[in-house]
Amino acid sequence: MIRLYQSGDEAGINALYEKVFGKKRSLAEWQWKFGTFPESATIVVSEEDGQINGHAAFLKLTARKQGNELTLGERVDIMVDPDFQGRGIYKQIVSRMMQECEAEGLDILYGFPAETAKQVFMKVAGGKDLGNVPRFLAVNKPGALLAAKVGKLKKIQAPLDKAFSVSVPKRSTHQLRPLGDRLSVAEMLYGRFENQYPLHAKRSGGYIQRRFLDHPTKDYQVYTLEQNGYAEGYCVLHEETKDNGVTFATIVDLFGPNDEAVIADQLKAIRRHTQADALNCWAVPDSPRYRALKKAGFFHINSPMPFVIKDFTGTGSYDELTDWHLSQSDVDSY
Template identity: 30%
Template structure:
């Protein structure tokens, strides 16, 4: 669709190389074909590549991309798209391309019967989302364990500068964690933990199905586990917690040496958090030993109780000192119809959402 200004806004049509070129121009890093294939071409929640592009003189100068996921709340599932990797070439900004690409996408996916959009926009794209009908649900707290303060440098959106703790040094940090950990060392001593390369869906699916939240969250079925953790930019390890031989908990960790971060993307059980504090403690105790060389460990709020996180040296990014160094995630949502309640659950009520890092498209 052209507006008489030499720009054409249209669905993606084999524009991979132009898209990757634009990504490099906008974000300063070249993504691989394997990354693009995983995120968009092989996404099982879309039967097409869910991207709208803006083109001028044969060049892709803008892109509005979407990350397909299926949400679930109780026994109900919902088709969703998560806007991501939004790009406009520096030479073509302030010409309405973001709005035009988004409006085309809204029109198309409303006709397709999509249930909702949800995402975690940064400070730059949040105002545009709000203008086009998204509403803020909440600020989502991420808890960080800063393991090597002096080693942290700004490399990508998931990193932060550890100046606030830099003076402590690695030795002092080890001592600090040792003192903090005493509060939870008594928890989970009857729980054994083993780890596996990759993500064993045959163990995780039954565990998930026995503790399905009634709030909006990613539906963790075999389709999800078979695709979500194939991101070529991360190495994934699963930790299984057992009590008397029975699997009672799990954690999935995505590790990126290049980004200097280990993301705890998923922790199970997803419900009964207070009763399962010993299981979470055993999982954290094991996985933190394995990622001790990684400068930063991240875990979203909502499952592991705060006292367990605090006991293992995690700090929320919504409080000092990390609030001075990070940009907490903002969860926003938008239905395709003018109905902000789905099956009795409000899209704008934080109590109806439970999101982990696995719902984010970048880890």
């Protein structure tokens, strides 16, 4: 039976999630993803003999472009129990999800699916592949990365880091200051600069609170980027130490003037501020951020994330990757 979510399904959904993806997810994390973070969520499940064996969902968010608002849906957690594959369940839940998208008046459904899921989405939902989003890397402490790969180098890690410290920017005109309870400042910054960007998720103070500050397990650091005591942007960082001991900082979000020189200086300030061994960040090709990352000492290392959409507006106005402003914040798992 294909149906919409009912209260109490979350335990079965999480059990399916663990079976399919091999990762545990607490009920608090489920509640954040489908209740706290999005403006609303629509969940389709397949159930047989009281067991949930299929799941597809989208998270509703408001997007803006030049003052105009659109309703987006992020497709998430499309999964079928391995023991029930080959029965057409995937197609059924995706088809029902698409019906719900239209019924709820979605303008665009988007996602970052794996290759196999992408092909199914394209076929069943009539989606369009806009290309892969580039990922950039900057190395602040190369000794740490080398030592993680070659254990014998650990003894000379500190001298290596010192020798290569010249690659870390020494100057920037921006400084990082913890946002704290100044959500109104972030709201003000969004209002100042939103019209400089192509289509993007609306970054209100409420969005920052729900997306980052209310997350039950991840510790996000939110900073304003300031010049002479005045906020000129904000950034969201998340640091994670891998099993090999290397600490990576992800620039989950960065918002301010959509100006190449300004963004480059802000990125340099972030590199100077963090104690992480390396940093990574996304950027849409040919955007000011894409060019600024190169100026700030980042390197384009790969483009691992495909970006697909189903545009219900029929205008064709959002059919190119350059029509979008994307950050890792647009993927709920970052």
